[in-house]
Amino acid sequence: MVTETYQIGVKPYDKFRLDTVIGITIFHIGAILAPIYSYIYYETIFTLVAYPMLALLIWPISHGLGLAVGYHRLLTHRGFDTPKWVEYTLTVCGLLTLQSSHIKWIAVHRRHHQETDTFNDPHSPRNGFMHSHIGWMIYTEGRLSETPFLEKYAKDLMSDPVHRFFHKFWWLPSTILALVLFAFDGIEAILWGIFIPVAVGLHFTWLVNSVCHKFGSRMFETDDDSKNNWWVALLTFGEGWHNNHHDKPVRARHGLHWYQIDFSWMLISVLKSLGLAKNIKL
Ligand SMILES: [Zn+2]
Numbered sequence: 001m002v003t004e005t006y007q008i009g010v011k012p013y014d015k016f017r018l019d020t021v022i023g024i025t026i027f028h029i030g031a032i033l034a035p036i037y038s039y040i041y042y043e044t045i046f047t048l049v050a051y052p053m054l055a056l057l058i059w060p061i062s063h064g065l066g067l068a069v070g071y072h073r074l075l076t077h078r079g080f081d082t083p084k085w086v087e088y089t090l091t092v093c094g095l096l097t098l099q100s101s102h103i104k105w106i107a108v109h110r111r112h113h114q115e116t117d118t119f120n121d122p123h124s125p126r127n128g129f130m131h132s133h134i135g136w137m138i139y140t141e142g143r144l145s146e147t148p149f150l151e152k153y154a155k156d157l158m159s160d161p162v163h164r165f166f167h168k169f170w171w172l173p174s175t176i177l178a179l180v181l182f183a184f185d186g187i188e189a190i191l192w193g194i195f196i197p198v199a200v201g202l203h204f205t206w207l208v209n210s211v212c213h214k215f216g217s218r219m220f221e222t223d224d225d226s227k228n229n230w231w232v233a234l235l236t237f238g239e240g241w242h243n244n245h246h247d248k249p250v251r252a253r254h255g256l257h258w259y260q261i262d263f264s265w266m267l268i269s270v271l272k273s274l275g276l277a278k279n280i281k282l
């Protein structure tokens with residue numbers, strides 16, 4: 001039986017994640033270096049355009065298909081059904097965001113929905129805006145990475161050997177992509193193809209946890225502080241329609257009106273037209 005070993009009512013910010021600080025710092029330095037490197041080692045006008053295009057190509061694959069559609073709407077909330085090979089493919093796409101193991105991401109997010117804006121929410125602005133934005137990952141609850149917590153909140157994924165493999169080797173898809181990009185065009189391709197999407201994507205994801213529980217409008221009187229925020233929605237493939245999402249988390253579509261642009265819903269619609277998304281919860 002899985003038991004929680006922490007004391008109720010005491011929020012155990014018991015772990016300073018130096019590895020997270022170092023990782024975030026390295027990826028920001030790499031992202032800043034990308035245009036500087038391209039400027040110093042300028043080759044042709046083609047490469048000047050091609051590298052930003054590479055970043056713009058990988059971003060919707062990793063953060064759109066992978067994170068928003070795969071991690072969030074499919075794996076966390078099961079807003080639609082898809083063949084297992086599609087599920088694993090979306091997982092690999094999401095791992096390219098380098099936002100830790102997908103199982104940890106999903107367990108933390110399920111906890112967020114269960115305890116939204118209460119004392120036990122892993123990242124509520126009620127415990128401090130910067131805490132909800134980035135602080136909770138640095139001075140964090142150590143238990144969020146521990147097996148009892150993952151078993152409690154992501155038992156379905158922990159019992160799947162393929163998901164367990166990617167839980168252990170969550171860095172593998174990015175490493176393989178880095179090797180491919182390096183073989184293709186050296187360090188510059190890695191800086192643009194991995195460091196920029198990862199670093200920029202982190203900031204966009206953090207906005208959902210912080211800004212979308214603080215600033216925006218509400219369509220539904222939910223018991224939490226969730227807000228709809230149009231500019232966060234544009235940056236996060238529709239994840240900024242957060243009040244709509246908290247109203248019915250299982251709903252695969254977050255933008256509920258024509259003016260609520262929801263790129264993830266468009267991607268799910270494409271999967272549906274290909275026969276790869278079924279039993280879509282609306
Ligand atoms: Zn939320």
Ligand SMILES: [Zn+2]
Binds near residue numbers: 072077245249
């Ligand atoms: Zn959610």
